[in-house]
Structures are given as structure tokens and as C-alpha cells.
Amino acid sequence: MTDVYVIAGANFLLCLACIFICLCRLNAMHADVKWQVVVAYAFGVGAFFYSATSPWIGEWPGTDSLAVSTWAFWELWSSRAAWRGDTVPPTASQHADLRTLDGSNP
Amino acid sequence: MSQSSITDVVGLFVFLSAIFFSAEVASVVGPYIMIAAAAVVGASLSLKRREKTTRLSAMLFFLRVAGLAVLVTGLIAAVMSAQHPGLSERAMLAPVALVVGFIGDDWGTVLGKVARMLFAAIDLVRGKGGAS
Numbered sequence: 001m002t003d004v005y006v007i008a009g010a011n012f013l014l015c016l017a018c019i020f021i022c023l024c025r026l027n028a029m030h031a032d033v034k035w036q037v038v039v040a041y042a043f044g045v046g047a048f049f050y051s052a053t054s055p056w057i058g059e060w061p062g063t064d065s066l067a068v069s070t071w072a073f074w075e076l077w078s079s080r081a082a083w084r085g086d087t088v089p090p091t092a093s094q095h096a097d098l099r100t101l102d103g104s105n106p
Numbered sequence: 107m108s109q110s111s112i113t114d115v116v117g118l119f120v121f122l123s124a125i126f127f128s129a130e131v132a133s134v135v136g137p138y139i140m141i142a143a144a145a146v147v148g149a150s151l152s153l154k155r156r157e158k159t160t161r162l163s164a165m166l167f168f169l170r171v172a173g174l175a176v177l178v179t180g181l182i183a184a185v186m187s188a189q190h191p192g193l194s195e196r197a198m199l200a201p202v203a204l205v206v207g208f209i210g211d212d213w214g215t216v217l218g219k220v221a222r223m224l225f226a227a228i229d230l231v232r233g234k235g236g237a238s
Binding site: 023024027028029 | 136139144146147156158159161165168
């Protein structure tokens with residue numbers, strides 16, 4: 001039973017962090033941001049909220065939910081540079097070299 | 107004893123404080139989780155419509171709008187269900203929560219439009235009454 005609580009707690013914290021990031025980005029968005037992007041973040045807030053509060057309705061998250069939450073958090077966290085200073089990036093995926101600059105393999 | 111309404115806010119918080127994480131709580135909290143999930147989506151869209159502010163201000167706005175939606179959705183859904191018996195209160199909860207969250211701080215504008223429509227309808231009726 002302890003594992004269930006730990007997974008639910010970790011999932012809750014991850015979802016809370018994702019909600020915070022989504023809300024900060026929605027706050028930063030200006031009028032000419034594509035509606036698809038707005039809806040994606042808005043539904044993201046709803047989905048993370050539902051996932052975080054699912055234990056209250058008897059749906060305990062498992063390791064699968066935790067894996068998806070971790071991935072979602074990592075995706076949002078990875079794009080922090082593009083959203084630095086709470087400004088909307090001009091493109092969905094900026095031109096960036098996915099390799100390390102010195103060619104090393106970290 | 108008959109079961110209290112699923113949208114009884116006071117009953118909900120009494121229930122939450124008495125028991126935590128049980129099937130009984132789940133049956134009461136379930137509709138509220140659904141209302142809150144719909145409300146946060148609406149509040150998120152409302153947050154986007156606002157001018158960019160500080161993060162703290164944005165979070166407070168979001169919590170205020172979502173909280174308001176959770177509080178008033180049950181009442182609005184009950185009134186609408188009473189007006190239109192074909193629509194059950196349970197079915198109205200999520201859409202009402204979404205709309206209340208979506209309106210956000212624009213209640214003045216929305217109520218102003220409703221008042222203008224009401225006055226226009228009254229003028230229409232009075233005009234017809236005078237013409238006949």
C-alpha cells in the first residue's frame with residue numbers, strides 16, 4: 001500500500017509542476033498565438049489536474065501514469081530555454097542542433 | 107435517510123474533513139473533480155485572454171476563477187435543469203463549469219450583454235403592444 005501512496009504522491013507533484021508550467025505559458029501568450037497551441041496547453045492543465053486528483057475518486061495512478069507524467073514534465077522542462085523570460089517562442093520548434101556543441105556524447 | 111445532493115458544497119467539505127481516501131468520499135468528490143477539471147480548462151483559456159501579468163497574479167487569477175466555477179456551477183446547473191427538465195443537472199455540470207471558467211473576469215461584459223438583450227426584448231414587446 002505504501003508504494004501506491006508514493007506513486008500517487010510523485011504523480012501529484014509532477015502534475016502540479018506541469019500545471020504550473022502550463023499556466024505560466026498561458027499567461028505569457030499574446031493574442032496572436034495560434035488557438036491550437038492555447039487549447040493544447042488549456043487541455044493539458046485539465047488533464048494534469050485530473051491525473052493529480054484521480055486518487056480522490058478511487059483511481060490510483062500506477063507506474064504507467066507516473067511514466068507519462070514524468071515524460072510530460074521532462075518535455076515541458078526541456079523547452080524552458082525557448083520560453084525564457086515568459087516570452088512566447090516564434091516557432092514551435094526552433095532550429096537547434098540536437099547534438100552537443102563539441103560533438104561529445106554525454 | 108435520503109442521500110444529500112451531489113452538489114452540496116458544504117456537505118462535500120464536511121465529508122472530506124471526516125474521511126479521506128475512501129469509496130464513500132470518492133462517490134461524493136467524483137462530480138466535483140469533474141467540475142474542477144472542466145473549470146480549470148475554462149480558467150486556463152480565460153487566463154490566456156488576459157493581459158500578461160506576473161506569475162503570482164496569474165496563479166491567483168486562475169485559482170479565483172476556478173474556485174468560483176466550482177462554487178457556482180452546481181447552483182447554475184440546478185437552475186438550468188429546473189428550467190429545462192430534459193437536461194439533467196448531472197449532465198449540465200461539466201459544460202456549465204467550462205463556461206463559468208471561460209468567462210473569467212468578464213462577468214460585467216456578459217451581464218451587460220444579457221441586460222441589453224433583456225431590454226431589447228422588453229422594447230420589442232412594448233413596441234408590439236403599442237402598435238396593436
